[in-house]
Amino acid sequence: MLKNLLLLSTIALLFTACIGQEKEHNWHSFIYPDKQNTKRSLKSPMVFKSLQECQIESEKQLKILKITEVGTYKCGLNCEFHDGMKLEVCEKMLAAPVK
Numbered sequence: 001m002l003k004n005l006l007l008l009s010t011i012a013l014l015f016t017a018c019i020g021q022e023k024e025h026n027w028h029s030f031i032y033p034d035k036q037n038t039k040r041s042l043k044s045p046m047v048f049k050s051l052q053e054c055q056i057e058s059e060k061q062l063k064i065l066k067i068t069e070v071g072t073y074k075c076g077l078n079c080e081f082h083d084g085m086k087l088e089v090c091e092k093m094l095a096a097p098v099k
Contacts, residue, residue, distance in 0.1 A: 027054035028079045028090070031061050035072040043088065051075055051094065058096065072096050 029044035044061065048054040058073035065071065076090030 023078070025049060026078050027051055028076045028088070029054050029058045029061065030074045030076060030088075031058060031065070031071060032073060033065070033067050033071045035070065041074075048075075051077075055096070 027048040027050065029046070029048070031042040031044070032038050033040065033042070044057065046057065048057065054075035055073075058075065062068045062071050062073065073096050075094050076088065077092040077094075079088045079090040081087070082089045
């Protein structure tokens with residue numbers, strides 16, 4: 001009986017520890033020099049901890065590249081390069097707000 005109680009307590013502790021962990025958010029900026037051609041993009045080497053940081057830096061990059069009128073950007077959450085598909089795969093991709 002004590003063995004079962006100890007086992008059950010251990011399982012419950014492990015289960016609640018897993019639920020309490022929040023996944024880290026890493027945002028990546030993708031700059032599109034031509035908003036009409038989204039097949040071509042530049043991925044920023046920087047990783048951002050929030051969507052807002054990604055958006056601010058993406059806007060800065062558009063200004064630096066002098067493409068604010070013709071270019072756009074997207075911010076991707078937890079992106080990783082997929083070797084088989086030869087592209088970045090993100091949990092979520094958010095486009096620049098429409099102005």
